Amino acid sequence: VQVKSLFCLFPQVLLLAFAEDLECIPGFQQKVFYIEQPSEFTEDQPLLNLVFDDCQGNSKLNFEVSNPDFKVEGDGSLFALKNVSDAGRALFVHARTEHTEDMAEILIVGADEKHMALKEIFKLESNLGIPRQKRAILATPILIPENQRPPFPRSVGKVIRSERTEGAKFRLSGKGVDQEPKGIFRINEISGDVSVTRALDREAIANYELEVEVTDLSGKVIDGPDRLDISVIDQNDNRPMFKEGPYVGHVMEGSPTGTTVMRMTAFDADDASTDNALLRYNILKQTPTKPSPNMFYIDPEKGDIVTVVSPVLLDRETMETPKYELVVEAKDMGGLDVGLTGTATATILIDDKNDHPPEFTKREFQATVKEGVTGVIVNLTVGDRDDPATGAWRAVYTIINGNPGQSFEIHTNPQTNEGMLSVVKPLDYEISAFHTLLIKVENEDPLIPDIAYGPSSTATVQITVEDVNEGPVFHPNPMTVTKRENIPVGSVVLTVNATDPDTLQHQTIRYSVFKDPAGWLEINPTNGTVGTTAVLDRESPYVHNNIYTAQFLAIDSGNPPATGTGTLHITLEDVNDNIPSLYPTLAKVCDDAKDLRVVVLGASDKDLHPNTDPFKFELSKQSGPDKLWRINKLNNTHAQVILLQNLQKANYNIPISVTDSGKPPLTNNTELKLQVCSCKKSKMDCSATDALHISMALILLSLGSLFCKSFP
Helix, strand or coil, X not given: CCEXXXXXXXXXXXXXXXXXXXXXXXXECCCEEEEECCCCECECCEEEECCEECCCCCCCCEEEECCCCEEECCCCEEEECCCECCCCCEEEEEEECCCCEEEEEEEEECHHHHHHHHHHHCCCHHHHCCCCCCCCXXXXXXXXXXXXXXXCCXXXXXXXXXXXXXXXXXXXXXXXXXXXXXXXXXXXXXXCEEEECCCCCCCCCCEEEEEEEEECCCCCEEEEEEEEEEEEECCCCCCCECCCCCEEEEEECCCCCCCEEEECCCECCCCCCCHHHCCEEEEEEEECCCCCXXXXXXXXXXXXXXXXXXXXXXXXXXXCXXXXXXXXXXXXXXXXXXCCEXXXXXXXXXXXXXXXXXXXCCCEEEEEEECCCCEEEEEECEECCCCCCXXXXXXXXXXXXXXXXXXXXXXECCCCCCEEEEECCCCCCCCCCEEEEEEEEEECCCCCCCCCCCHHHEEEEEEEEECCCCCCEECCCCXXXXXXXXXXXXXXXXXXXXXXXXXXXXXXXEEEEEECCCCCEEECCCCCEEEECCCXXXXXXXXXXXXEEEEEEEEECCCCCCEEEEEEEEEEECCCCCCCEEECCEEEEECCCCCCEEEEEEEECCCCCCCCCCCEEEECCCCCCXXXXXXXXXXXXXXXXXXXXXXXXXXXXEEEEEECCCCCCCEEEEEEEEEEEEEECCEEECHHHHHHHHHHHHHHHHHHHHHHHHCC
């Protein structure tokens, strides 16, 4: 069969491939149309003719148009039901008979798109699946509406081969056939009828690109493969959804009419190029409805919510509540009644601005405080009509007069917004029994330009100071004195002085010891003279950094009596009253040692310089004809004992004297115990030295006893 030439007409473009002996293909004989966008579609004016044939007489033929402003008559003529200026980018016509159904697409293009549309029509069949004259397989694109109802499988198109070959079979492959999702489409091997086995979902897969080929009895490909495009036509089966919630907007009170508050946009999963996803917005409900049931307006196309009331009505302080809730509806199909809807709630908060200054609840406040006491003495109350959660409500207090000595401070209670007036420096009744403060209150945030603070934003506080019996005060406190340690018992250290702050009361003062850790001191209760009851020792554990600390009480004759405490620091000067000590007191040496430097001795002294080092180290007189050791000074505090010869294993006591540098100097005569031990294989054995020393002592004692008996 020889394929006739392809004719392309515009605005009604016929994508047909005719063959002289091609059998009838059920459905629209042309599935895609292009019409030029006019300034307006005129009512009842025919736009084009659609040809539908179910190949069985078109019994009970019915047409449905995606846009309700258009209609297709039984003869296939398309026209507008009214004057329409904007019909969108495409129309879809669904045709149905007792035997088949099909979908045609009408694309609405501008004048500048006309040339491009024609070029697209004439593209190679690899792009549109339209066979050229010499192709043996005719595989025209197939359009299938989504969500078709049973029964399945149902025929959706047909692939035709121009040459008839005995035993030739059609074979279909690709995604939706032998690739996941498998089994959606199949082809009759003999007739080439393409059928769909179940309902399709455009939102899952919008297009299928299949390949069709012809094989012989052995399975060898004798024609093809050719591309078969299947497009799923969108139906309005998805409601608009608001996915970005919660939606919360803010607008300042008093904002001008038309102020944008927020934007709400919904999503529709249907084809964005059709009215199925063309959304329009509307406010269904406003809560509360006062002061106006229509406080806000939403742009039906953009979803912008704006104010529509005057700034006077947008007054947060006069509103029933500063929070409004709007139920917003999004409807597809351009907002027509047949459109699907989705709703969401928008919360709009009316934000406060500082248009009300804080005001004291009264012009004068009273407070009473005892002298010598600190802390909060009075809470100043204010009123403010602004939002308590903002800086337009939070108060800031300032003392502007009456506080030269900075004895008072005022802070804001964050929970109540009250001003807490405190005494931070104790007040003295004898100096001033009354104080008058002038205090102002402001907000953290500045007032708006046309509002100012008035007289009610200042208040006076009258403070009365009550007299109390105050304890005597020592002068100075603490008291310091320097004394030499070891002064005689009964020596006078100093005389303390305490005065009574209550000058208007004539009271006497008595003194007593409060804390005397070492028990060294006493005080005259009448005149405050402090004397010693024991020797002051600088080296005592009660003395720290050469200072001994004691405390005394001064008690007045009030009823009840008041007490004051004074601290005395005695700095003790050192005298040379401690002999030096020697360390270590034990040394060990091997009996065959080659190094006869036995030990390094150190000396220490509890006294202070110059009553300590340099120390003088000396050996006491050695008995016997041979000297066994000597001592060499290393520095001011250390000396070294050296053996002059190896000694036998035994214990030896080396008499040593060490003398400090005090005036007069003090000497410590002591002994260094030296153990001479046997050493083998780097191990020192001193276990027998004591026994040997004891044995020799017993022998000498026995010999002495015998000698004494011989000479009665």
